Each structure stands twice: as C-alpha cells, then as structure tokens.
Amino acid sequence: MSDKLITLEDQEGPFQMVFKRVMRMVPERDKEDKKLQRLIAFRLRIDGEAATTEYLIRKIKEAIKCAHTSSFYDFLKDDFPQTNCDVSNQNSDPPGAA
Secondary structure, eight states, rough: OGGGOOGGOOOOOHHHHHHHHHTSSOOOOGGTTTHHHHHHHHHHHHHOHHHHHHHHHHHHHEEEEEEEOOOOOHHHTTTHHHOOOOTSSSSOTTTOOO
C-alpha cells in the first residue's frame, strides 16, 4: 500500500519551489511537522499559491491573537479560533494605530 502513496511535499520540480516558499511562513518550531507539510502541500495543489498564502497569513494572525501554544497543524486542523477564540470581534489594529 505504501508504494502507491504519493507524497505531495516531496515532489520535485516547480511545485517544490513554491512549497518551500510557502513553508517559510510557517513558525520555526513546526517546519519539520510532516502532517503540516502535507496539509499545506494539499492546499497548494487545490487552491494555488496565492490563496494558500492568504489563508496562512490569516491563520498565523489568528494564532497570535489567540495566544495559541500547541502545534500550528492542530490550530489549522481544529479550526481553533471558531471554537475557542473569537477573533472576528477583535479589532485588527491595536488602539492608536495609524
């Protein structure tokens, strides 16, 4: 069965360059997480680089606002903010920001 498994995160060619570029956005502690790599590779294949980048930027901001401390993969997988942290009502800029 494992001989039929195609790992998107290990594919060569132009996809690998895009994948590496997007993975630079991931927090340092999670860069080697295979589950996260596969999730991001899947989103890249389905949504493309621009949409995946926007999604990651939004999720990274939410993780920071919610002070999320576990793995970034768990944050993405569990859709953490909708269940435990309401970021939709928070102001995107701190008070006094220009």
